[in-house]
Amino acid sequence: MGFRKAASILAISTTLALALSGCTSDKPAPSASPAPSASSAPTSNTAEDSSDPRLEKLGLDSNFKFKETHKITVEIYDRGNDGGTKPEDNFYTQYIKDGMLRDHNVEVTFVPVPRWTEGEVINNLLAGNQAPDISLTYSYPTIQTYANMGGVLDLGPIVEENKDILPDMWDYLTEANIYWDKDPSTGTLWALETRLNVLNRINTFVREDWLKKLNLQAPTTLQEFESMLVAFKDNASTLLGKDADKMIPFSTSFDIGWRADHLTSSFVPNNLTDKDIYIQGFDDRHFLFPNYKEGIKTLNKWYNEGLVWKDFSLYPAGDTTEDNLMKMGYVGAFIHNWDYPYRNGDDSIHASLQRLVGPDAAYIAVEPFANDAGVYKKFLSGPVDRKIFFPATNKEPIASLLYVNWISKLENRVFLQFGEEGVTHEKLPDGSFKTIATTGEKIMNSPANIDYTITSNGLNLGDPDKTVKSIANGYAGVDSKYIEIANQITTHDGRVGKNANVGEIKAEDGQGQALKEKRDTLLNKAVVASVDKFDAIYDAGMKDYLGSGGQAIIDERAAAWEKYFGKDTMLK
Amino acid sequence: MEITNKSKSLSYIKRYWILYLMMLLPLAFFIIFRYIPMGYIQIAFKNYSIVKSPWEMGWAANHGFEYFIKAFSNRDFLYALRNTILLNFLDLLLGFPAPIILAILLNELAFKRFKKFTQTVVYMPHFLSWVIISGLALQLFAPTNGLVNIMINKMGFASIPFLNEPAYWVVTYIFLGIWQSCGWNTIIYLAAIAGINPELYEASAVDGASRLRKIWHITLPGIRPTIIVLLILSLGHILGSDFERPYALRNTLVTEVSDVISIFVYNNGIRGLQFSLTTAVGLFQSVVGVIFLFGANALAKKSGERGIW
Numbered sequence: 001m002g003f004r005k006a007a008s009i010l011a012i013s014t015t016l017a018l019a020l021s022g023c024t025s026d027k028p029a030p031s032a033s034p035a036p037s038a039s040s041a042p043t044s045n046t047a048e049d050s051s052d053p054r055l056e057k058l059g060l061d062s063n064f065k066f067k068e069t070h071k072i073t074v075e076i077y078d079r080g081n082d083g084g085t086k087p088e089d090n091f092y093t094q095y096i097k098d099g100m101l102r103d104h105n106v107e108v109t110f111v112p113v114p115r116w117t118e119g120e121v122i123n124n125l126l127a128g129n130q131a132p133d134i135s136l137t138y139s140y141p142t143i144q145t146y147a148n149m150g151g152v153l154d155l156g157p158i159v160e161e162n163k164d165i166l167p168d169m170w171d172y173l174t175e176a177n178i179y180w181d182k183d184p185s186t187g188t189l190w191a192l193e194t195r196l197n198v199l200n201r202i203n204t205f206v207r208e209d210w211l212k213k214l215n216l217q218a219p220t221t222l223q224e225f226e227s228m229l230v231a232f233k234d235n236a237s238t239l240l241g242k243d244a245d246k247m248i249p250f251s252t253s254f255d256i257g258w259r260a261d262h263l264t265s266s267f268v269p270n271n272l273t274d275k276d277i278y279i280q281g282f283d284d285r286h287f288l289f290p291n292y293k294e295g296i297k298t299l300n301k302w303y304n305e306g307l308v309w310k311d312f313s314l315y316p317a318g319d320t321t322e323d324n325l326m327k328m329g330y331v332g333a334f335i336h337n338w339d340y341p342y343r344n345g346d347d348s349i350h351a352s353l354q355r356l357v358g359p360d361a362a363y364i365a366v367e368p369f370a371n372d373a374g375v376y377k378k379f380l381s382g383p384v385d386r387k388i389f390f391p392a393t394n395k396e397p398i399a400s401l402l403y404v405n406w407i408s409k410l411e412n413r414v415f416l417q418f419g420e421e422g423v424t425h426e427k428l429p430d431g432s433f434k435t436i437a438t439t440g441e442k443i444m445n446s447p448a449n450i451d452y453t454i455t456s457n458g459l460n461l462g463d464p465d466k467t468v469k470s471i472a473n474g475y476a477g478v479d480s481k482y483i484e485i486a487n488q489i490t491t492h493d494g495r496v497g498k499n500a501n502v503g504e505i506k507a508e509d510g511q512g513q514a515l516k517e518k519r520d521t522l523l524n525k526a527v528v529a530s531v532d533k534f535d536a537i538y539d540a541g542m543k544d545y546l547g548s549g550g551q552a553i554i555d556e557r558a559a560a561w562e563k564y565f566g567k568d569t570m571l572k
Numbered sequence: 573m574e575i576t577n578k579s580k581s582l583s584y585i586k587r588y589w590i591l592y593l594m595m596l597l598p599l600a601f602f603i604i605f606r607y608i609p610m611g612y613i614q615i616a617f618k619n620y621s622i623v624k625s626p627w628e629m630g631w632a633a634n635h636g637f638e639y640f641i642k643a644f645s646n647r648d649f650l651y652a653l654r655n656t657i658l659l660n661f662l663d664l665l666l667g668f669p670a671p672i673i674l675a676i677l678l679n680e681l682a683f684k685r686f687k688k689f690t691q692t693v694v695y696m697p698h699f700l701s702w703v704i705i706s707g708l709a710l711q712l713f714a715p716t717n718g719l720v721n722i723m724i725n726k727m728g729f730a731s732i733p734f735l736n737e738p739a740y741w742v743v744t745y746i747f748l749g750i751w752q753s754c755g756w757n758t759i760i761y762l763a764a765i766a767g768i769n770p771e772l773y774e775a776s777a778v779d780g781a782s783r784l785r786k787i788w789h790i791t792l793p794g795i796r797p798t799i800i801v802l803l804i805l806s807l808g809h810i811l812g813s814d815f816e817r818p819y820a821l822r823n824t825l826v827t828e829v830s831d832v833i834s835i836f837v838y839n840n841g842i843r844g845l846q847f848s849l850t851t852a853v854g855l856f857q858s859v860v861g862v863i864f865l866f867g868a869n870a871l872a873k874k875s876g877e878r879g880i881w
Binding site: 119120123124126127129142145146149150151254309310311314316321392509510511512514521524525528544547548 | 620621647714715736823843847
């Protein structure tokens with residue numbers, strides 16, 4: 001009796017332990033063979049073969065529709081916007097799902113990833129073998145790191161062999177974007193660079209009504225800009241009345257590199273070579289460009305003269321405090337995304353200003369910062385945006401590529417960017433689109449649904465003229481004058497980034513975040529330093545930055561440049 | 573002799589088998605979620621790869637200690653180590669006695685209702701997450717827009733940089749920590765005080781002892797074992813670090829004091845993908861924690877206390 005009981009306890013406990021440990025122990029071991037399905041993608045030997053048996057092999061009919069339903073998961077950014085719909089389940093995702101099922105017999109499931117921490121979250125998903133079949137990120141180094149561990153599919157052979165079933169993707173992204181990241185020595189391709197249709201980056205904005213009130217012209221030099229800030233400060237009671245103590249002549253955020261870029265770029269020598277840009281340019285804030293420090297020094301001077309918002313460094317990314325100060329009308333000038341005050345319809349800074357301050361109150365883009373050659377140079381990025389990659393866990397590379405193709409198709413992306421006629425847009429007589437701000441189930445959670453049109457950032461209607469007109473129409477409730485000026489200035493005298501493709505830079509592996517943190521820390525500390533301590537703090541921070549991996553990256557980049565371009569200093 | 577012992581324990585199991593059976597569940601929990609994952613400690617000694625199980629990963633250089641050497645030659649890690657010790661030590665110094673004092677104060681309150689009310693009020697902050705507290709801190713302590721500083725300015729003084737200067741930030745950090753957890757931590761002390769024999773208080777009242785005397789000679793000695801146990805446990809955490817609290821409260825101007833080990837691990841591991849390095853750091857942290865725990869326990873035992881085991 002006793003033995004039987006003991007035995008049964010033992011039996012129960014072992015089954016329990018086995019069952020539970022079974023669950024855990026098979027989890028960490030992912031596919032033992034990383035990416036066989038990719039490199040040995042089904043293919044017939046020569047391209048001249050009739051495509052039928054190949055399609056047959058892929059399980060597709062002649063319309064590129066799968067005979068059996070395939071399932072894929074797709075990453076989607078979640079912005080948590082006010083009044084927004086569920087990013088993974090709404091009117092637009094339904095449009096995509098229906099379309100993919102209809103055209104390719106592919107069932108799509110969306111995986112929401114928070115927009116502002118996308119890098120961290122996709123890391124976690126990758127590490128846990130949970131990354132969506134179609135993943136995207138702005139950080140190529142993340143992809144490279146996982147690729148080195150065997151965690152990413154090599155897209156090179158797949159996109160090449162299946163060119164014929166992906167016409168829209170090839171047509172829209174073009175060879176340049178598709179092969180942008182192709183490793184020059186190994187030929188591997190870990191990611192597709194999606195298209196940045198509008199190279200607009202940032203602008204310098206000032207309060208137009210304040211300029212008028214103080215009888216000032218829009219500043220065209222650094223000196224004029226500075227005097228304007230001083231004038232704002234000195235005339236706080238004229239401009240703000242009883243709120244005079246709230247006056248902020250110039251506001252910025254902890255992300256100084258972005259939020260002072262036009263100012264700092266004007267200190268960079270005009271004759272910078274492509275080589276310099278490549279070697280010093282791995283920090284996307286241009287922070288390593290020659291003479292950058294002088295720009296920060298100017299900001300430091302302004303800060304110490306009380307011209308800069310005192311609390312700027314305290315608020316984290318995504319915090320709305322600064323926006324609210326702009327909306328309340330306390331901020332005189334700032335540098336930010338090229339259309340920052342005008343975006344977001346009714347909730348825009350522009351609309352709020354007009355409601356809270358008055359119909360004259362508005363921000364207007366200005367161009368005060370010229371460089372040593374008198375050129376208002378702006379460093380623009382290349383025509384690339386997010387990077388699409390397939391993790392090694394993707395068992396449906398063809399279905400996934402068909403998705404990328406589908407979302408690149410003109411008809412589909414135009415619908416996603418503009419929505420339904422009469423609800424989110426109207427057609428103007430000239431053929432251009434005008435967006436209408438909407439709420440409820442057809443609200444767009446991101447401007448022009450950028451989060452769904454994963455291969456496009458910015459409008460592209462297939463017709464440049466219509467596109468430009470539609471961009472200007474895209475800001476409901478904002479006088480198109482403001483948009484036109486902003487659109488013109490933001491790329492004026494711009495220098496578009498080129499693709500110096502030299503393959504992987506090993507020193508960058510895993511360094512991105514740590515160096516970014518160091519850059520922000522150094523810039524913030526330097527701006528708030530007292531004038532006499534500025535040099536010491538900046539130089540110490542720079543030394544730390546370079547010593548913690550920055551210099552190694554510069555050296556490796558310089559060597560890679562020499563290897564591929566020799567003595568040339570400019571790219572073709 | 574042995575046989576009787578054996579049969580004794582067998583009959584014991586026979587009689588209470590249900591209890592033993594129930595023990596299996598927590599045991600299974602600890603084995604599965606606490607012991608099996610320890611196998612992954614080896615990542616600290618190996619070159620991490622996402623597609624291999626830890627058993628298949630190759631050994632790191634320097635007999636597997638490459639990542640420990642890397643960590644200790646990393647300036648940021650050494651800063652993080654210093655900050656962790658500094659902040660935890662200050663927390664211990666100021667934060668540890670606070671709930672004891674508060675518990676004694678609460679215990680001395682005569683009106684039952686008022687005591688209950690006060691207790692509830694001081695518990696409350698415990699339920700706020702650090703993200704919310706940091707939001708409150710910004711609203712209150714920001715140099716120009718913070719309520720406290722606006723008041724200070726109106727009184728004619730200059731703003732106090734509660735959040736944007738390292739030394740002040742440390743004070744704010746410790747203060748907010750005490751504010752958040754002090755009330756909650758009184759619970760265990762109040763329970764211990766409730767367990768003190770009331771006859772002792774009555775006898776001392778007969779002897780004419782004052783309130784302070786009673787606290788000093790009866791209450792404090794009465795809760796001494798509890799204090800010691802909690803002290804040992806908190807010493808085990810001297811290198812452990814919260815993530816949420818420093819991460820939510822930090823900003824770029826105070827990184828030299830705010831970046832503790834957990835933030836180092838987050839930035840270099842989760843965001844920087846250097847998993848082997850950060851596992852090594854985590855392992856180091858745990859080993860030091862265990863050493864402190866044993867050390868404190870041995871000391872307590874030496875000075876005549878019971879310790880924790």
